[in-house]
Amino acid sequence: MKKTITVVMVLGLFGCAATDSELAKEGNWYQIGYQDGMVGHSQRSYKILSELGDVQESDYENGYSQGIAEYCNPNVAYQIGVNGQYYEGVCEGTDQAQRFRMEWQRGWNEYNN
Template identity: 50%
Template sequence: MKNIEIKWTKKAAVICCVLALTACANTSEDYAKAGDWTSVGYSDGVKGKPHRTAGDFKGYDTVNVNDYAQGYLKGVKEYCNPNHAYQIGLSGNYYEGVCEGTPDSQKFRMEWQRGWSDSQLNK
């Protein structure tokens, strides 16, 4: 009986930790409000979103487009890994072409398309 209680307690603790971490996760909006433009760019890039311009941040007093661009390039580099492209497509995430011009863009696109096609079959 104690083993069951211990296992349940461990599972409950893990679930609570995951929920707590998720609740604390920062969004692009949070980073922008804090003036952390590198993190805003990274967040956009790693999600495969198109590069934004300063005009997209009209509600903010100051925008550091250079920091945003540096973060964005780092995020896109991670996003455009062809080893993850199939999973991105399979999860139903649309590819907006942010990897075009990168060395593995063709492989990324092919793997993403394969995952996207499989995701459509499962609907």
């Protein structure tokens, strides 16, 4: 339950977070990557990131990795699915990928019924 509350709080904070453009102007590529990972988005290409400014790709990748590590928690996967969030397959290759996918699918099926 604590983990679910933590994830909900973190996701709620994104509403208050700066936009990608603002973060890029500040040079905060880590946060851009973290936000992408934390909500389960696929990693952006260098070309797409460069549209925001002078990319610090390693910072983005480090942030993305941290965000994915938190997103791919199978203990909250059901909640992600039941809330109707589509899973983009970003957890594949992680230790808990199969369990995450199964829990997400269980929630997704309930969401669609």
